[in-house]
Amino acid sequence: MAGVSTATVTRALSTPEVVRPDTRERVREVAASLGYHPNRAARGLITGRTGNLGLLVPDLANPFFPSIVKGVQARAHEADHAVFLADTDEDVAAEAGLVRKLAKQVDGMVLCSPRMAEPELRKLSAEVPTVLVYRRIPGVPSVTAEFLDGMRQAVNHLVALGHKEIAYVAGPRSSWANRERVRSLRAVTRKAGVELAEMGNVAPQFHGGVSVADRVLAAKVTAVIAYNDLVALGLLHRFAARGVAVPGDVSVLGFDDIPLAEMVHPALTTVALPKEEAGQAGVDLLLRLLDGHQEVRRELPTQLMVRGSTGPAR
Amino acid sequence: MAGVSTATVTRALSTPEVVRPDTRERVREVAASLGYHPNRAARGLITGRTGNLGLLVPDLANPFFPSIVKGVQARAHEADHAVFLADTDEDVAAEAGLVRKLAKQVDGMVLCSPRMAEPELRKLSAEVPTVLVYRRIPGVPSVTAEFLDGMRQAVNHLVALGHKEIAYVAGPRSSWANRERVRSLRAVTRKAGVELAEMGNVAPQFHGGVSVADRVLAAKVTAVIAYNDLVALGLLHRFAARGVAVPGDVSVLGFDDIPLAEMVHPALTTVALPKEEAGQAGVDLLLRLLDGHQEVRRELPTQLMVRGSTGPAR
DNA sequence: TCGCTCCATGAAAAGGTTTACACTGATCGT
DNA sequence: ACGATCAGTGTAAACCTTTTCATGGAGCGA
CATH class of the missing domain: 3.40.50.2300 (Response regulator)
Structure with missing residues (x-):
């Protein structure tokens, strides 16, 4: 329709600089008026890129x-x-x-x-x-x-608030993220002279937090860091049900900063990951x-x- | 490699019943050993299905x-x-x-x-x-x-609890779902003899609920149905901040049943959509x-x- | 034994692009 | 004015399948 070969069409569309400007424009106009778009499957066949x-x-x-x-x-x-x-x-x-x-x-x-x-x-x-x-x-x-830095911010925050004994609720053992968090947390707490009580491993979900909440309370810590926000929300939920005040009796800290973290009451302090x-x-x-x-x-x-x-x- | 043409290969793999069993097996074995899978783009080119x-x-x-x-x-x-x-x-x-x-x-x-x-x-x-x-x-x-049926369940529930004046916080005007919900709700409340106060339209998000919460309180209703759960959670949040008891002072009802609905305190009564x-x-x-x-x-x-x-x- | 049918298979075309290569005409230097 | 270069364009092959049509051979009935 533009009076040129398919080769020129393809060039006009994908390597515009090699065709004469007037030809290029003509081709493009016709293509637009026809609603033509190259078939990606066919293109992929030859370019190897899909x-x-x-x-x-x-x-x-x-x-x-x-x-x-x-x-x-x-x-x-x-x-x-x-x-x-x-x-x-x-x-x-x-x-x-x-x-x-x-x-x-x-x-x-x-x-x-x-x-x-x-x-x-x-x-x-x-x-x-x-x-x-x-x-x-x-x-x-x-x-x-930067998990390590995130953990450092978290622990420093708790230390500044006077916490000396902190619990960590671990996520799935097979999770790389959990291993990283544990590693960072141990390093940071050691340096800060804070006692760390590890418990878990729980499923990285709401019910995981619910199920471990009572053990956290039994550990007599004043603050708990959860593997992630969902687990932290589970903790909050169970604490509320048992009448444990947050942050009055125990401080809760999450990880991830999912949208929910802001929506609950009290809103969740958490380490935001991009x-x-x-x-x-x-x-x-x-x-x-x-x-x-x-x-x-x-x-x-x-x-x-x-x-x-x-x-x-x- | 199987000593047959490509045509037979394609048949052995996609229309097995038309090739001789021994040929078919031979082709399949070779294909498997080579890790061969038909290129979907090329197939799509000719079949028209991707x-x-x-x-x-x-x-x-x-x-x-x-x-x-x-x-x-x-x-x-x-x-x-x-x-x-x-x-x-x-x-x-x-x-x-x-x-x-x-x-x-x-x-x-x-x-x-x-x-x-x-x-x-x-x-x-x-x-x-x-x-x-x-x-x-x-x-x-x-x-x-079945929005209508869902609304009927919701309103009947509220009526059974003695509510006579209900607010509805509307979602986006351009949303089909919102129009449906309004329509159902009007029909149901009329039939049930319940007074309906409509307010909104708000964004179908948490902050939408937060922003309209005070108006809901000013309307002196005893229950509020939100466009969706996010809006309902926004309402809950603001109510909590203002010291309004839920469900003591006002009942809140959502729509959708998103996972969060169960996680907040109090947990949200809502119409679950599949x-x-x-x-x-x-x-x-x-x-x-x-x-x-x-x-x-x-x-x-x-x-x-x-x-x-x-x-x-x- | 002949001719027919039917089954299994191969050859080749088709699908819509891109690209290597070939070609044309114009520009440039001499 | 002639050959070389170059920009712009066309031709045809290639990408990897599927499918139509043709072919060959076996089986079957007469």
Whole structure:
């Protein structure tokens, strides 16, 4: 319709600088008037790039993840990539299979804090360009946050309030994030001369916090740090039911800063992890990886959000 | 490698019954040992089916939607389809564009309560097979819930508790769901002889509830039904801050039954809408639509969840 | 034994792009 | 005025499947 060959059409659209300006404009106008867009499947066939990214999350119902998905989504669309989403429903066994299935149709994958074992994950990352979000494995590009610094802020805050004995409610043993948090917390409390009572491991969910709340009280601590906000909310819930005042009797501190943290009463003091930013950074790293660059790792800052659930020690 | 042509390979894998059993097995073994899987893009080129579905949600940060996404996701994977996710960030203007971009790469789209204007939506559904979730438009397949019945349960519950004057905090004017809820609520309250005070419209979010809470109190009602749970939680938050007892002074009732509803104190009484089920049903309808069946509409049941935020009228 | 049917398989086209290569005409230097 | 260069464009192959059509051989009835 523009009186040119298909080759010129393709050039006018994807490498505009090589066609004469008037031809280019004509082609583009006709394309627009026809609503023509190149078929991505056909293009992928020859370029080897699909323009699609895969994103894997363990459980979208955990409010931590939707924010990450949003970040990935937004950044990917900016870069004109579409996003395949897979939710494993915390099914570790299914994870690898899902990734492999998706791998065929994408240029690369963003894996969001998978529980998968390290060797498996490493193998996967050799098969398909992969970026890890909130998990770190040597040699695999990853986005994480400064857990150590976050913990330091949290503990310093509690110390400043006069707390000397702190409980930590641990998350799943197989979770990398939990191991990191424990490690950071031990280091920080040792340095601060604070006594640390570890308990758990609980499921990283509301009911996990509910189930461990009574043990926390029995430990006679004046403050408790939870693996994440959901667990902290579970603690708050059970404390309220037992008539334990927060922060009067015990201070509660979470991790993640999910939206709910602000909505409950008392609002939850928590260490905010970058979520949308992490998703965006994940996509950035992945796209750069696809372009041959080899940026290995990015570590984002954390920020203590002081709200109502922490106060002076009893 | 199996000593057969590509044609036989494709047959052995996709229409096994037409090749001789021994050939079939040989091909399959070789395929497995090579880790061969047909390239979906190339297949799509000729079959016209991509095996991909598109899913559009207005805001993944609204806890109502992740559940739906999970449902869509799960059902799609069962049917061996992958899911493209798009989050419009409540940007109505971008919605149609996003859908059109995605439309090229998918067999069909599940549109989750889009704000888009009806004519636009109708046009879109002519361009690409479409199923609407939580929105109904004549002639377009859709999945909704029995709002009227849900409202009846809610109002009957309040009436049984002795409430005679009820406020409704409306959601966005452009939202179909809001219009439905208002319509149902008016019908039900009229029949029950209950006085209805409507206020709003507010954003369907926590801060929407916070911002309207004082007006609700000023209206001197004994119970309030919120557009959705987030708004209800906003109300609870502000009531708590003002020292208004729930349900002592005022009963609060939400809509949706998002996970948070159970986690706050007092736990929120709410009308549960099927979420995962709606997502699954959406995929079911879409797949059936793609097979030429024309199931037009599905309406799922709702269920009042009585929790702590409602009690006898003051 | 002949001809027919039917089953299993192969050859080739088709699907919508991109890209290597070839070609044309104009510009430039001499 | 001639050849070389270069910009702009077209031709055709390639990407990886699926599917239509053709082919060959076996089985069967007469």
